[in-house]
Amino acid sequence: MSSTPIIWRARAGTTEPAWVKYSLIGLALGFIFLFLVLPLAAVFTEALRKGWSTYWEALREPDAWSAIRLTLITAAVAVPLNLVFGIAAAWAIAKYEFRGKAFLTTLVDLPFSVSPVVAGLIYVLMFGAQGWFGPWLMAHDIKIVFAVPGIVLATVFVTFPFIARELIPLMQAQGNEEEQAAIVLGATGWQTFWYVTLPNIKWGLIYGVILCNARAMGEFGAVSVVSGHIRGQTNTLPLHVEILYNEYQSVAAFAVASLLALLALVTLVIKSVAEWLHERDMKAIADLPPERPLAEPAPALAASATH
Amino acid sequence: MSAATLSTPLGAGDSTVRRRPARRVLPGFNLTLGYTVLYLSLIVLIPLSALVFKTFTLTWEQFWAAISGPRVLASYRLTFGASLIAALVNVFFGLLVAWVLVRYSFPGKKIVDALVDLPFALPTAVAGISLTALLAGNGWVGQYLEPLGIQLAFKPAGVVIALIFIGLPFVVRTVQPVLEDAEKELEEAATCLGATRWQTFTKVIFPTIAPALLTGFAMAFARAIGEYGSVIFIAGNMPMVSEITPLIIIGKLEQYDYAGATAVAVVMLVISFILLLVINALQAWQRRRSGASS
Numbered sequence: 085m086s087s088t089p090i091i092w093r094a095r096a097g098t099t100e101p102a103w104v105k106y107s108l109i110g111l112a113l114g115f116i117f118l119f120l121v122l123p124l125a126a127v128f129t130e131a132l133r134k135g136w137s138t139y140w141e142a143l144r145e146p147d148a149w150s151a152i153r154l155t156l157i158t159a160a161v162a163v164p165l166n167l168v169f170g171i172a173a174a175w176a177i178a179k180y181e182f183r184g185k186a187f188l189t190t191l192v193d194l195p196f197s198v199s200p201v202v203a204g205l206i207y208v209l210m211f212g213a214q215g216w217f218g219p220w221l222m223a224h225d226i227k228i229v230f231a232v233p234g235i236v237l238a239t240v241f242v243t244f245p246f247i248a249r250e251l252i253p254l255m256q257a258q259g260n261e262e263e264q265a266a267i268v269l270g271a272t273g274w275q276t277f278w279y280v281t282l283p284n285i286k287w288g289l290i291y292g293v294i295l296c297n298a299r300a301m302g303e304f305g306a307v308s309v310v311s312g313h314i315r316g317q318t319n320t321l322p323l324h325v326e327i328l329y330n331e332y333q334s335v336a337a338f339a340v341a342s343l344l345a346l347l348a349l350v351t352l353v354i355k356s357v358a359e360w361l362h363e364r365d366m367k368a369i370a371d372l373p374p375e376r377p378l379a380e381p382a383p384a385l386a387a388s389a390t391h
Numbered sequence: 392m393s394a395a396t397l398s399t400p401l402g403a404g405d406s407t408v409r410r411r412p413a414r415r416v417l418p419g420f421n422l423t424l425g426y427t428v429l430y431l432s433l434i435v436l437i438p439l440s441a442l443v444f445k446t447f448t449l450t451w452e453q454f455w456a457a458i459s460g461p462r463v464l465a466s467y468r469l470t471f472g473a474s475l476i477a478a479l480v481n482v483f484f485g486l487l488v489a490w491v492l493v494r495y496s497f498p499g500k501k502i503v504d505a506l507v508d509l510p511f512a513l514p515t516a517v518a519g520i521s522l523t524a525l526l527a528g529n530g531w532v533g534q535y536l537e538p539l540g541i542q543l544a545f546k547p548a549g550v551v552i553a554l555i556f557i558g559l560p561f562v563v564r565t566v567q568p569v570l571e572d573a574e575k576e577l578e579e580a581a582t583c584l585g586a587t588r589w590q591t592f593t594k595v596i597f598p599t600i601a602p603a604l605l606t607g608f609a610m611a612f613a614r615a616i617g618e619y620g621s622v623i624f625i626a627g628n629m630p631m632v633s634e635i636t637p638l639i640i641i642g643k644l645e646q647y648d649y650a651g652a653t654a655v656a657v658v659m660l661v662i663s664f665i666l667l668l669v670i671n672a673l674q675a676w677q678r679r680r681s682g683a684s685s
Binding site: 191 | 434501506513514613644663664
């Protein structure tokens with residue numbers, strides 16, 4: 085905003101007195117400190133309370149290793165599955181008009197509003213010993229519930245909407261013109277997707293994948309219902325934290341928890357960088373000379389991008 | 392979930408309304424829509440219907456007994472009461488944080504902005520044990536509260552604290568973009584017409600952000616009702632006192648009372664459905680509001 089005298093005087097009416105401003109900032113920062121910074125700091129302090137050697141000891145345990153391995157496997161299956169779904173759903177919903185589109189979008193959102201415990205329960209009802217497919221699975225000696233496949237399924241359910249949610253508004257805002265141009269110029273569908281759509285949505289895609297991954301690795305409620313808590317076999321990292329904590333092995337529990345807290349921090353950093361790069365790209369497009377008018381205003385990544 | 396994500400309006404985005412209907416020049420409609428519906432059915436719809444069908448194996452009396460036992464009723468009171476209080480606290484502090492992030496500049500603002508999403512990124516179990524460690528009698532915060540006779544950990548109050556942590560980003564991330572888009576000219580006009588700053592806030596700014604605030608409240612509330620991981624560590628889980636409804640489901644499952652667990656789960660599912668519809672309606676209202684003002 086330029087500061088000609090008139091505008092400058094008017095702006096006085098759109099801000100608060102300095103003391104109000106600084107008390108509000110102080111109050112907000114105090115709240116953030118108490119509710120976000122302290123819990124994060126407590127994880128690392130508690131983990132290192134008995135020194136680094138105890139910390140490493142707790143992480144070197146075979147059970148901790150198998151929990152890490154299972155968590156990585158779960159995310160490695162769940163995230164790509166939901167990535168493919170997210171792209172397909174976003175393509176169908178954002179690029180075409182069809183009846184029942186709003187309803188379909190609501191259904192895509194559904195797993196977000198279902199309690200994680202209920203999410204776990206539905207797979208027990210499907211594949212558990214008393215479930216729909218229970219007897220058949222038992223006869224064929226296939227274990228889903230209280231085994232790795234159940235954990236993966238529950239994780240897929242709770243992380244289901246993440247990538248689709250991120251891509252749908254982004255692709256809707258970008259419209260179809262560029263893809264149509266590519267098709268008219270003779271590109272195949274796949275070429276259009278790889279060379280036109282994908283570069284346009286890449287930051288949104290990364291943003292969705294990283295949040296999906298964080299939730300996949302950190303899910304507790306749903307996984308705890310289907311896992312059966314078999315140490316060294318069906319324990320993911322969050323479940324391992326719970327077991328250690330309930331056995332009063334506080335330092336070990338927080339040591340394992342600190343790995344997950346680090347994952348959260350890395351997630352926040354990548355997310356912020358993706359947001360920042362997305363804004364930079366959008367700004368670069370908006371700053372292009374006027375002979376290439378842009379139909380849509382720059383869409384922000386999710387709601388959290390700041391101008 | 393995620394609220395940063397939840398808050399973005401989906402479906403009837405106004406961008407699609409203005410464009411003329413696509414003539415399906417682009418290939419892949421049948422493939423992508425077919426895959427979407429198939430995957431949605433396999434992962435979400437069929438398993439959820441298993442829940443409904445399982446309920447039908449119960450008679451109405453059995454169903455009613457399962458969902459209205461005294462322990463279950465106590466858990467509803469705690470879950471809904473604590474979720475309501477936490478969501479209200481989040482409305483206040485969420486608005487405050489969003490306001491400070493949008494309107495003021497201060498050192499470290501970018502870091503604070505990124506940190507708001509921590510509850511999305513931090514696994515709930517980690518949040519649970521960490522908040523418990525802070526509020527326990529010998530914790531960083533608990534040691535100052537205990538001499539005052541305030542005990543938060545292992546009490547219903549602890550549940551509220553955990554739910555405040557979980558719900559905060561939902562309110563901030565729904566209010567923040569609306570506050571960013573709010574037209575300052577309106578505030579200038581109000582000031583020129585002689586309004587005090589407080590009047591401008593209550594009469595001009597607040598009506599603009601009210602739909603977003605209400606949406607954020609509903610999202611934080613919906614998330615809080617289903618929350619499990621962060622709560623069970625801090626709650627103490629005493630029957631009738633500090634036992635949340637998701638824990639009732641787990642408890643019934645551990646006793647192999649699958650039908651009882653399903654009945655309570657159906658109650659929770661119905662409430663989630665209603666809240667999802669309310670949130671959708673609120674978002675539609677919010678879009679109409681912002682559409683009308685621009």
